[in-house]
Amino acid sequence: MQKGKVLSLEDRIPKIKEHRRKKANRRLIILLSIFFLLIVIVVYFQSPLSHIKEIDIRGNKIASKEEILSISGLEPGGKLWNINRKNVKNKIKKLPEVKDLEVKIKFPNTIEVHIKEHSSLALLMSNDQVQPVLENGQVLKEKSSLLMNAPILIGFKEDKILKELISQLKDIPTEIYYSISEIQHDPKNTDPFHIYLFMNDGNEVNATIPTLAEKMAHYPSVVGQLDPDVKGVIDFEVGSFFRAYEKEGEDMSEEGER
Incomplete structure (x- = not known):
């Protein structure tokens, strides 16, 4: 009985080791993925990709694009992720012809402003x-x-x-x-x-x-x-x-x- 029991444990040890090895590999892959993701994020924020390249204004017929840009504070080259969309919206709504609007950040470096004007x-x-x-x-x-x-x-x-x-x-x-x-x-x-x-x-x-x-x-x-x-x-x-x-x-x- 004891001999059979010892053999049974010996048979199980390789499987336990294999399970632990796979578990350790998964942890390593997860840690490496997080590490590389952090590197990508840091590189993105330090690169020109994180700067505003284009400001796409749509729906305006009365207010000019120049007026909207001037009052919004948006400008190409600014930090994309430093933008407070609520503040931008409140600024643009000061134009009397603007009824409502929506500000969207479109990856990688575009700002979309959708304007709805008073008739x-x-x-x-x-x-x-x-x-x-x-x-x-x-x-x-x-x-x-x-x-x-x-x-x-x-x-x-x-x-x-x-x-x-x-x-x-x-x-x-x-x-x-x-x-x-x-x-x-x-x-x-x-x-x-x-x-x-x-x-x-x-x-x-x-x-x-x-x-x-x-x-x-x-x-x-x-x-x-x-x-x-x-x-x-x-x-x-x-x-x-x-x-x-x-x-x-x-x-x-x-x-x-x-």
């Missing part, structure tokens, strides 16, 4: 300059060279009346919005929000800003009841009636009233 809804005529007005009511200074298909605003100031108008324009159906050529502010003692809209089809609309979106939604159906060869003023200020340029006082039928 431009109108062009404000001020001091012989045309300045875009954003959907948040902000007027962009020094952007008069920006071309866009939007209504021109005349007689407006940067105040609550302008912001109320922009709020209404946002709610006007797209096809009707693009048919507006010009909006003139014509305040009255009884209605400081009174305006005239000049349409691309040759008609004119008499309206008040607080009900503009609601009334203009009916514009296509109202125009559809009129002789296309006769142009005039569509009054949306209180009810709905039409007054031809050639002969005044031609009212719309009750069916056309809103």
Whole structure:
């Protein structure tokens, strides 16, 4: 029995040694892998690969790339991994036209900035300059060279009346919005929000800003009841009636009233 037991242990010793050797080899491989990984990381941070090579800005139409780069603090050659993306985002969002953005680090050395801008809804005529007005009511200074298909605003100031108008324009159906050529502010003692809209089809609309979106939604159906060869003023200020340029006082039928 004892002899058999000793032989059994002797048979197992080589297997135990082999298991221990394999386990030691695995540990060595893991340690070597960690060591080489650390070397790669150190070499990367010390090499030009860890410096910003490219700054890719996308989605901007109003804000220029130069403006975004200037306010962001980003520049080629800077340390890629020293960038605080939250700080960069907060800096760029100071631009009035920027609604939101995302900053991404793309390996090995590229920064991607995805911009989402406020829409431009109108062009404000001020001091012989045309300045875009954003959907948040902000007027962009020094952007008069920006071309866009939007209504021109005349007689407006940067105040609550302008912001109320922009709020209404946002709610006007797209096809009707693009048919507006010009909006003139014509305040009255009884209605400081009174305006005239000049349409691309040759008609004119008499309206008040607080009900503009609601009334203009009916514009296509109202125009559809009129002789296309006769142009005039569509009054949306209180009810709905039409007054031809050639002969005044031609009212719309009750069916056309809103």
